[in-house]
Amino acid sequence: MENNFEQANLFELGSYTTQVTYSSTSFTGQPQLNYRDAGNNYTFVGEDVSFRETEIGQLITVTLESGAADAPPATFTLVLPEVNVMPQSGGTQIQVPGILTTTRSLFGGPKLGAEKTYSTINLQGTAQFVNF
Numbered sequence: 169m170e171n172n173f174e175q176a177n178l179f180e181l182g183s184y185t186t187q188v189t190y191s192s193t194s195f196t197g198q199p200q201l202n203y204r205d206a207g208n209n210y211t212f213v214g215e216d217v218s219f220r221e222t223e224i225g226q227l228i229t230v231t232l233e234s235g236a237a238d239a240p241p242a243t244f245t246l247v248l249p250e251v252n253v254m255p256q257s258g259g260t261q262i263q264v265p266g267i268l269t270t271t272r273s274l275f276g277g278p279k280l281g282a283e284k285t286y287s288t289i290n291l292q293g294t295a296q297f298v299n300f
Contacts, residue, residue, distance in 0.1 A: 171252075172254065172255065173252035173253065173254065174252070174253055174254075174255045174297035175250060175251070175252065175253075175297065176250075176251035176252070176253045176259070176260070176295035176296055176297055177191060177192045177193055177296075177297055177298060177300075178190075178191045178192075178259075178295070178296050178297070178298045179191070179246075179248065179251075179262070179293065179294070179295050180259075180293045180294050181246075181262075181264065181266075181291035181292065181293035181294075182291060182292065182293055183266075183289050183290055183291055183292070185205055185206055185289075186203070186204065186205045186266065186289050186291070187202075187203075187204045187205075188201065188202065188203055188204075188244075188246060188266060188291060189201070189202040190202075190228060190246060190248070191298070191300070193300055194213070194300055195300050196213070196214075197300075198213055198214040199213070199214065199217045199219075199228075200212065200213045200217070201217050201228060201230055201246070203230065203232065203244055208232065210230070210232060212230040216230060216231075217229075217230055218230070224247060224249075225247050225248050225249040225250070225264075226247075226248045226249075226250075227245050227246070227247060228245065228246040228248060229243055229244070229245040229246075230243065230244055231243050232244055232268075240270050240271055240272060240273050241270070241271040242268065242269065242270045242271070243268075243269045244266060244267070244268055244269075245266065245267045245269065246264065246266050246291075247264055247265045247266070247267070248264055249262075249264070251295040253295060253296055253297050254297075255297050257296065258294065258296065259294035259295055259296030259297075260294065260295050260296070261292070261293070261294060262292070262293065262294070262295045263290065263291070263292045264291050265288050265289065265290060265291065266288070266289040266291050267286055267287070267288055267289070268286070268287040268288075268289065269284055269285070269286055270284065270285050270286075270287075271283060271284050272284070272285070
């Protein structure tokens with residue numbers, strides 16, 4: 169029996185406070201990540217989305233705040249395993265972590281303690297294969 173699986177390329181994920189949609193490719197051929205929480209709505213395309221393959225899965229990272237103005241630098245990282253799905257299906261249910269990383273301001277020089285803090289978001293939703 170032959171497996172006709174495809175690698176998922178569209179992920180629609182959410183929690184009580186955060187919604188994330190990630191496609192490894194889009195109509196333009198570039199990756200796209202949409203991030204929405206209670207006060208923000210961001211869209212990242214192409215080079216604004218960084219990738220790193222690791223032992224725990226692919227880490228997809230975007231910069232939410234660059235540290236300008238009053239907001240400390242902040243990133244969001246989506247941890248995605250490879251997900252095999254049936255083509256032309258409604259997708260497969262998955263549960264993955266998202267990690268918000270905030271870097272403490274170094275204004276005035278280094279300070280005692282951790283320079284980064286982490287907040288984990290439990291995201292649930294679907295992974296599917298879509299022909300763009």
